Amino acid sequence: MAYKQYILVCGGTACESNRGIELFAALKKAVEENGLVNDVQVVRTGCLGFCEKGPIVKILPQDTFYVEVKPEDAEEIVKEHLVKGRVVSRLLYDKNQSKRNVGIEGIDFYQKQFRIVLRNCGVIDPDKIDEYIARDGYKALEKALFEMKPRDVIDEVSKSGLRGRGGAGFPTGKKWEFAAVQPAGQKYMVCNADEGDPGAYMDRSTLEGDPHSVLEAMAIAGYSIGADTGFIYIRAEYPLAIQRLENAIKQAHEYGLLGKNILGSGFSFNIEIRLGAGAFVCGEETALLASIEGKRGMPSPRPPFPAVKGLWGCPTVINNVETLANIPVILLKGNLWFSKIGTATSKGTKVFALTGKINNSGLIEVPMGTTLREIIFDIGGGIRGGKAFKAAQTGGPSGGMIPPQFLDTPIDYENLSKIGSIMGSGGLIVMDEDDCIPDVTKFYLDFTVDESCGKCAPCRIGGRKLLNYLANICNGEGKLEDIDKMLAISEAMSRASLCGLGQTASNPVQSSLRYFMDEYREHIVDKKCRAGKCKNLLSYSINTEKCVGCTACARVCPVNAIAGERKQPHVIDSAKCIKCGQCFDVCKFNAVNRS
Amino acid sequence: MTDSSATAAACGCQCDGASSETELAAGLDSIIGEYRDKPGGLIPALQTAQALFGYLPEEVIRKIADGFGKPVSEVAGVVTFYSFFTLHPRGKFVVRVCLGTACYVRGGKEVLDAFKKKLEIDVGETTPDRMFSLEVGRCFGACGMAPVVMVNDDVYQRVKPALVGELVNKILSGTAAAEVKEMA
Numbered sequence: 001m002a003y004k005q006y007i008l009v010c011g012g013t014a015c016e017s018n019r020g021i022e023l024f025a026a027l028k029k030a031v032e033e034n035g036l037v038n039d040v041q042v043v044r045t046g047c048l049g050f051c052e053k054g055p056i057v058k059i060l061p062q063d064t065f066y067v068e069v070k071p072e073d074a075e076e077i078v079k080e081h082l083v084k085g086r087v088v089s090r091l092l093y094d095k096n097q098s099k100r101n102v103g104i105e106g107i108d109f110y111q112k113q114f115r116i117v118l119r120n121c122g123v124i125d126p127d128k129i130d131e132y133i134a135r136d137g138y139k140a141l142e143k144a145l146f147e148m149k150p151r152d153v154i155d156e157v158s159k160s161g162l163r164g165r166g167g168a169g170f171p172t173g174k175k176w177e178f179a180a181v182q183p184a185g186q187k188y189m190v191c192n193a194d195e196g197d198p199g200a201y202m203d204r205s206t207l208e209g210d211p212h213s214v215l216e217a218m219a220i221a222g223y224s225i226g227a228d229t230g231f232i233y234i235r236a237e238y239p240l241a242i243q244r245l246e247n248a249i250k251q252a253h254e255y256g257l258l259g260k261n262i263l264g265s266g267f268s269f270n271i272e273i274r275l276g277a278g279a280f281v282c283g284e285e286t287a288l289l290a291s292i293e294g295k296r297g298m299p300s301p302r303p304p305f306p307a308v309k310g311l312w313g314c315p316t317v318i319n320n321v322e323t324l325a326n327i328p329v330i331l332l333k334g335n336l337w338f339s340k341i342g343t344a345t346s347k348g349t350k351v352f353a354l355t356g357k358i359n360n361s362g363l364i365e366v367p368m369g370t371t372l373r374e375i376i377f378d379i380g381g382g383i384r385g386g387k388a389f390k391a392a393q394t395g396g397p398s399g400g401m402i403p404p405q406f407l408d409t410p411i412d413y414e415n416l417s418k419i420g421s422i423m424g425s426g427g428l429i430v431m432d433e434d435d436c437i438p439d440v441t442k443f444y445l446d447f448t449v450d451e452s453c454g455k456c457a458p459c460r461i462g463g464r465k466l467l468n469y470l471a472n473i474c475n476g477e478g479k480l481e482d483i484d485k486m487l488a489i490s491e492a493m494s495r496a497s498l499c500g501l502g503q504t505a506s507n508p509v510q511s512s513l514r515y516f517m518d519e520y521r522e523h524i525v526d527k528k529c530r531a532g533k534c535k536n537l538l539s540y541s542i543n544t545e546k547c548v549g550c551t552a553c554a555r556v557c558p559v560n561a562i563a564g565e566r567k568q569p570h571v572i573d574s575a576k577c578i579k580c581g582q583c584f585d586v587c588k589f590n591a592v593n594r595s
Numbered sequence: 596m597t598d599s600s601a602t603a604a605a606c607g608c609q610c611d612g613a614s615s616e617t618e619l620a621a622g623l624d625s626i627i628g629e630y631r632d633k634p635g636g637l638i639p640a641l642q643t644a645q646a647l648f649g650y651l652p653e654e655v656i657r658k659i660a661d662g663f664g665k666p667v668s669e670v671a672g673v674v675t676f677y678s679f680f681t682l683h684p685r686g687k688f689v690v691r692v693c694l695g696t697a698c699y700v701r702g703g704k705e706v707l708d709a710f711k712k713k714l715e716i717d718v719g720e721t722t723p724d725r726m727f728s729l730e731v732g733r734c735f736g737a738c739g740m741a742p743v744v745m746v747n748d749d750v751y752q753r754v755k756p757a758l759v760g761e762l763v764n765k766i767l768s769g770t771a772a773a774e775v776k777e778m779a
Contacts, residue, residue, distance in 0.1 A: 014739045017750035051739025198695030201736030236642070236679055237735060239748065277638055277677035280733065294637035296676040312634065355697035355738035362739050393696065427738075429696045443699050447733070453676075556757070558712070580708075582757075 012047030026074035046209015048122035063103035121209030140328035161347030166320030178307035197396030200427035217324035280451035299499035342368035346412035395424025398504030400511025436533035459502025546591035553583035627662030695734030
């Protein structure tokens with residue numbers, strides 16, 4: 001049955017946790033109460049990307065895009081918009097949008113985006129395989145099985161120029177080929193969904209919004225390398241993604257798109273889900289395989305590469321979620337179409353999780369070669385509160401900090417590595433003048449030290465030493481000669497560590513020393529933290545001329561270090577002060593000085 | 596390791612000791628039976644066992660090692676490697692403050708400090724009344740709503756340090772859900 005109108009409700013994690021579940025129920029109820037069940041369908045979709053303004057509701061066919069919708073708004077949307085056809089303008093992104101321009105075309109966030117990986121996110125109900133099929137789902141698998149030899153599939157992927165989206169950017173076709181040329185026998189296809197980089201959630205959103213695209217791609221990969229078994233290794237922290245995957249696998253089996261003798265082709269493929277147990281290093285492929293085998297997730301030296309000797313000693317291909325989600329499109333549209341998108345060496349698009357001090361945080365997909373300035377200022381709407389941009393961080397704890405002078409560099413694998421960062425999985429964290437570079441660097445080292453598996457010395461000892469130097473610098477106890485030592489240790493770690501975690505753990509240190517040396521010097525020589533983050537380097541006082549004696553600071557001070565009568569200027573007792581900064585935050589008269 | 600008992604009666608909660616103890620033992624046997632012969636079945640078995648017991652006491656680890664025909668050291672090695680597994684009972688409410696990068700730059704550390712102060716425990720500890728455990732998360736993938744806190748399976752977004760006390764009280768009285776998520 002075709003419906004006249006559709007209400008799409010974002011079912012991504014950010015929206016659901018912001019009363020999105022309640023909103024979905026309220027909309028369903030309102031549709032029922034107004035007697036519209038036969039005309040209007042309420043659909044819970046995957047992530048629409050614009051997390052900042054969630055929960056998002058989209059009405060089709062008008063394409064009306066409502067933001068920050070509350071359950072209480074459901075009744076009005078149904079009565080006004082669906083029944084009377086009047087747009088509820090107070091819920092539009094731009095309240096002054098003209099009546100004809102109420103969709104995403106009026107929203108900067110969606111301009112310059114180009115969706116391949118996220119093509120179905122926010123469009124289909126991820127729990128219904130029919131909706132995926134209606135959008136050409138499983139057609140690529142059918143094409144591969146009946147019109148192409150395994151060799152042709154690999155050629156197509158190789159020619160497209162697709163490179164791994166999870167980290168170093170290894171050509172996907174080449175990886176498949178390595179496994180394909182191994183002697184026939186047991187082989188495995190593994191999907192790496194152990195998205196551990198803090199600040200990255202593109203794989204989560206893809207799996208939650210379009211799980212079948214990954215299943216289809218895994219079956220295609222299995223066919224081309226000769227594997228009949230696939231594993232999806234996914235973090236236990238992603239319950240919704242796991243649930244949708246389980247459901248998708250079940251449905252694909254029912255439709256004969258997974259399991260024995262798929263579509264009568266003679267090719268069989270099964271997929272099993274394995275849950276991660278909270279170890280960042282398991283995103284590294286050899287560690288991931290150890291974990292699937294039920295062992296401590298520690299990496300092993302390569303070669304032999306997993307494509308030759310992987311899971312239980314068998315040839316194994318490991319691709320990440322975003323890489324896989326590209327595959328069905330490449331097969332259907334052809335390598336020529338795909339390779340026209342992007343730059344000379346980096347083809348296609350990249351999904352970024354745009355977060356931090358940015359106005360429009362959310363999930364975006366842009367062609368390779370888009371500049372940081374376009375991402376941060378055009379799509380992201382610039383820095384929160386009109387503050388100054390300080391740095392962008394890509395690649396999580398393995399990446400580097402990119403200073404303002406590179407805002408116009410087109411982003412691709414090569415350019416990012418030239419400026420000291422990496423593509424990584426696609427977290428893009430924006431920092432402003434209030435973020436302290438040594439402090440953020442310390443944060444990353446704290447992370448990698450905690451997550452280092454301890455197997456090899458450069459990572460285990462080097463990381464700890466770097467963290468100690470950084471902690472000293474932030475505490476005002478750093479020495480200038482520490483910087484040379486940090487550089488030497490960083491170099492040793494990148495050269496001598498066993499796996500990607502250790503090899504890249506010093507990237508935040510190296511890149512921040514390269515671009516923000518003046519901030520390190522200030523901490524070490526002048527004992528100052530210009531961002532006001534390093535507590536030991538701060539002191540607080542009250543400007544008696546500006547203080548009106550509202551007592552807000554005295555009430556919020558956790559150690560009673562602030563004294564003063566009502567309507568009289570207050571004073572901070574610096575001996576008692578623990579420099580928590582709450583008085584600074586709470587003062588409405590800018591009377592608290594921090595220096 | 597002093598978690599000497601896996602028995603329900605010793606756990607100090609309101610569950611009724613004896614009958615559930617046999618149930619738990621039977622549950623563990625069936626978990627071992629289900630995963631013993633599966634390649635790589637150890638980690639799923641431990642995950643399921645932890646879901647059943649709430650944590651992994653020494654007895655359970657020994658029993659699983661027995662069942663899988665592996666040395667206890669190997670199983671304990673796996674358990675202690677992964678942060679998901681815990682050797683100690685956790686509180687009724689597990690508070691996980693996200694310290695992923697986005698949350699960190701938007702004040703996650705201050706939120707964590709506020710929880711430490713309010714609950715009077717450090718990260719990895721449980722309150723004496725077994726109501727709250729405090730943990731740190733590495734990224735829940737809700738970065739757009741930073742800083743976020745997960746309490747059991749619920750995500751609270753844009754949490755402000757000053758309102759943490761109120762949040763804790765509301766969780767205790769069971770009225771947290773709708774209101775506090777409106778913190779923004």
